[in-house]
Amino acid sequence: MQIEKVQLYFLPVKTRTPYQFGKETMSEVVCARVCLSVLDTETGRSAQGWGETPLNVGWVWPGVLLFSEREAALKDFCQSIAAKWARTDLSGHPFEMGYAFLEDQLPVLRAAFNQGREGDARLPHLAALVCASAFDLALYDAYGQLHDLSVYACLGKTHLSKDLSHYLEPDADGVSFDGLYPEDFLVDAPESIPAWHSVGGTDPVLGAELTGNEPKDDYPVLLRDWIARDQLTCLKVKLRGHDADWDYDRLVTIGQMGIEMGVHWLCADYNCTAPDTDYVNAMLDRLRIEAPQVHGMLLYVEQPFPYELEEHPIDVHSIAARKPLFMDESAHDWRMVRLGRRLGWNNVALKTCKTQTGALLSLCWAKAHGMTLMVQDLTNPMLAMIPHAQLAAHAGTIMGLESNAPQFYPDASLPEAKVHPGIYQRKQGSIDLRSLTGPGFGYRLDEIKRELPEPAYVG
DSSP: EEEEEEEEEEEEEEEEEEEEEEEEEEEEEEEEEEEEEEOOOOTOOEEEEEEEEEEOHHHOSSSSSSSHHHHHHHHHHHHHHHHHHOOOOOOHHHHHHHHHHIIIIHHHHHHHHHHHOGGSSSSSHHHHHHHHHHHHHHHHHHHHHTTHHHHHGGSSSOOOOOGGGGGGOSSSOOOOOOOGGGGOOOOOSOOOOOEEEEEEETTOGGGGGGOSSSSSSOOOSSSSHHHHHTOOEEEEEOOSSOHHHHHHHHHHHHHHHHHHTOOEEEEETTTTTTHHHHHHHHHHHHHHOOHHHHHEEEEEEOOSSOOOOOOOOOOOOHHHSSSSSSSSSTTTSSSHHHHHHHHTOOEEOOOOGGGGHHHHHHHHHHTTTTTTEEEEOOOOOOHHHHHHHHHHHHHTTSSSSEHHHHHHHHHGGHHHHHHHHHSSSOBBBBEEOOOSSBBBBBGGGOOOOOOOOOOOOOO
């Protein structure tokens, strides 16, 4: 497969209610949507592949730089990537092309982009990955379209020319990737999977927290109403990381409500805000003693500390001994997963926004080394939700996937929801995957009636 044409679109989306995570609050996002026209050099067949990722500024690029400046820089970098793919000489399988781009070309593009920038004005590695991910996703969709196969039917020896030993290095524990391919670490997709609801830092949990400024529409506002409508069983709770009493009370209040309403599982997500291991351990120990039922519901803890592990090599074995501890922002790639494991992180959260190629490599490395997985959201609307759901369905996670776009901008995906209703609305605490049929990611794009803006790049 080789690329013949690249098109890049920017689709703005506004949230229904603000979404607070860590120190950031999201009220709008621009989604980068990519179309790659490709040619099968052996048969002469052509196809188009699509990928989409929200450029979630607050998550990928926290800092003091103005939001508008960071967002503009992300869009500019997307156009730099588009231009690079338009003139690439890479060809072959998307796993091989994606790996080559991530290893050799993305670092060069980012270094050139950051030349002359200093401090917070420098584009972070995580932001570069998110910009690259829509193009990477489109590679896989295009390959599936060419061969009339699902993306996940193209990840074995039949389609790949090299095994995983050419891409991954094991830790010092005797693991070997010789003769293994990504398909060896995947599972068959079920018809439905549990969906996690995210309780943002400013989301009203109790009626006393209502301000009167909440939207007046057909969607729930209070957490109790969300649980009842979607029959939720899994709640991710965003914590502050600088107010121990608030964090504890928030988790207990939500946990007790969940017990009353049939919720099974909680997750405590700090989004990199906790100051040290003592802060997290103190909360876990207090929960175990004072609220044991809520403690038992806590399935895992997610990313308490700054995501740059090389700059902040915090030993987290003490937390992981108390509860499963998941890397999220830190898990840039399999090398960071390896470093995290050495520091005590025992599980990994995958995201398609760090590229499909990167997610597959991290998945394989983590599973080979006994780490369990989750697949987490970047509040993925529209097309972005579908590869996200597909990854979760084939990864074999500890418990389903996070799905919060139906909370924060439910109307953004109405055209897609007409074709895939079970993906964009949670029912019985799950999303339904049965509509994802056909080649590539199963978008069924010809059935989705969405008008696109003028492309920001064509080449």
